[in-house]
Amino acid sequence: MKNLLGGIQWAVFLIASSIAAPIAIAHVFGMDSGETTLFIQRTIFVLGAACLIQAFIGHRLPINEGPAGLWWGIFVVYAGMVGVMYPTSSDALQALQSGMIVSGFLFIVLALTGVINKMKKLFTPAITFTYLMLLILQLSGTFLTGMVGVDSSADRVDGVLFLGSLAVVLVTFLTMNHKIPWISRYSVLISIAVGWILFLAVGKATFITPDMDSFIRLPDVFVYGKPVWDTGIIVTASFITLLLIANMMASIRVMESLLKKSFSVTPPDRMKQGSIASGVNHLLAGLFSAIGPVPISGAAGFVGATRLSSLKPFIIGSVLIMVMTIFPSIMSVFAALPPAVAYAVTFAIFTKMVEMAFLELAGESNQLRAYKTAAIGLMIGVGIMFIPQQSMANLPQAFSAVLSNGLIIGTVIAICVEQFLLWRESKQLHN
Known part of the structure; x- marks a missing residue:
């Protein structure tokens, strides 16, 4: 029973933290409601399968898979190219699905040739700290705007929504730190349930009638046609893959650190x-x-908050995700989760990430070098976050998507700075 409840909690967390990306991408490509529902279905299905693949043959850690932010940016860039470089949205999406396949092969080749093991050495405590802080700073604005109901500059703060979100944050903190073990273990599930009921009570959520038009529907394959040779997307996918590897390594490094320090594993x-x-x-x-x-x-913040470090509930949650996607009626209910509730719960979870970031930095043997590395990486990464993406519209799409990502650029700069400082220290020792 404990593993089943933990699995349900993982399933809810995965959906709540991943559903925004397919909805946003569907919107920029002008998909209708039916196309959007199917795009969400396919994305969540792949995420559930991805979690299982990692659990059985991959890193074997309780780390949920989510839509890559870099790919999200590339999708948005390619949506702007419809009517310019691609006749229709389907043509652009066909190129993008081909890019996923190119990226998949490149991941495997780099792993088999040993490049991955060499790159792992770059993720020291200072780099992990910089990555985590940039991630938190990048997402904190999204969490808060979602909690107050502001989607654009024309929107105004919704007081009722904000108070409701604040209540959910408080409930999440209380349950995460509760003395009764089962309450803290299922804090995310409890908080989402309480938040959903609260938002229904104040009129900020709606009762959803499940879609019963089709009982079962399997996700389709190659929806936009067979893979095509597109030089632009191949170059883009190759560059993006290298950055995704860095992202993957940082996520694994963070979870490994949590398991060692908090669970003695x-x-x-x-x-x-x-x-x-x-x-x-x-x-x-x-x-x-x-x-x-x-x-x-x-995922590290989630595991730290719920104490669900075992793979069993994670696997159960992943299976539940895949099963739910083939039932449109179930997906329609989960898709109705008030975004503000998801943002509020995730906000509380990410405070654990801040704690973890500073613990990582404290574990660095050379503190002065770590401070210099983090300072430069954070300054550049955060600075890029304030540069409007539109100002890079004249750059090639691959460069535009990457250079506008403060998380990736800040982390890469921090790696370069630290490697330079290590090289200089080594040179001084030999002189």
């Missing part, structure tokens, strides 16, 4: 297997015309 090094599994997951994303998945760093 030292997981085996399976970075190579994790990369191969990520390659398979991207091949699935291309096959099912979905968004490329990546291990989510927020």
Whole structure:
């Protein structure tokens, strides 16, 4: 029973943290409600399958897969190219699904050639701290705007929504830190249930009538046509894959650190297997015309809050996700989760990530070097977050999507700075 409840909690967390991306992408491509529902179905199905693949043959850690933010940005960029470089939205989406397949093969090749193991050495405590802080800073604005109901500059703060979100945050904090073990273990599930009921009571959520038009529907494959050779997307996918590997490594590194410090568990090094599994997951994303998945760093905050470090509930949750996607009636209910509730619960979970970031930094032997590395990485990464994406519209699509991502650029800069400082220290020792 404990594993089943934990699995349900994982399933709810995965949906709540992943559903925004397919909805947003469907919107920019002008999909109608039916197309949007199917796009959500395919994406969530792939995410559930990706979690299982990682659990059985990949890194074997309780890290949920989510739509990669880098791919999200590429989708948005390609949506702007419809009518310019691509005649229709389907043509652009066909190129993107081909890009997923290219990325999948590249993941596997880099793992088999040993490049992955060499890259792992770059993720020191200072780099992990910088990555986590940039991730938190990048998402904190999204959490807060979602909690107050502001989607654009024309919107006004919704007081009722904000008070409701604040109540959900407080409930999440109380349950996460409760002395009764089962309450803290299922804090996310309890908080989402309480928040959903509260929002129904104040009129900020609606009762959903399940879609009963079709009882079972399996996700379609190659929705936009067979893979095509597109030089632009191949170059883009190759560059994006290298950055996704860095993202994957950081997420695995964060979870390994949490398991060692909080659960006294030292997981085996399976970075190579994790990369191969990520390659398979991207091949699935291309096959099912979905968004490329990546291990989510927020999983560490979730595990830290719920104490669900075992793989069993994680696997059960992943199976539940895949089963739910083939029942449109169930998916329609979960899709009705008030976004503000999801944002509020995730906001509380990510406070654990801040704690973890500073614990990582404290574990660095050379504190002065770590401070310099983090300072430069954070300054550049956060600075990029304030540059409007529209100002990079004249750049090639691959560069535009990457250079506008403060998380990736800040982390890469921090790696370069630290490697330079290490090289300089080594040179001084030999002189």
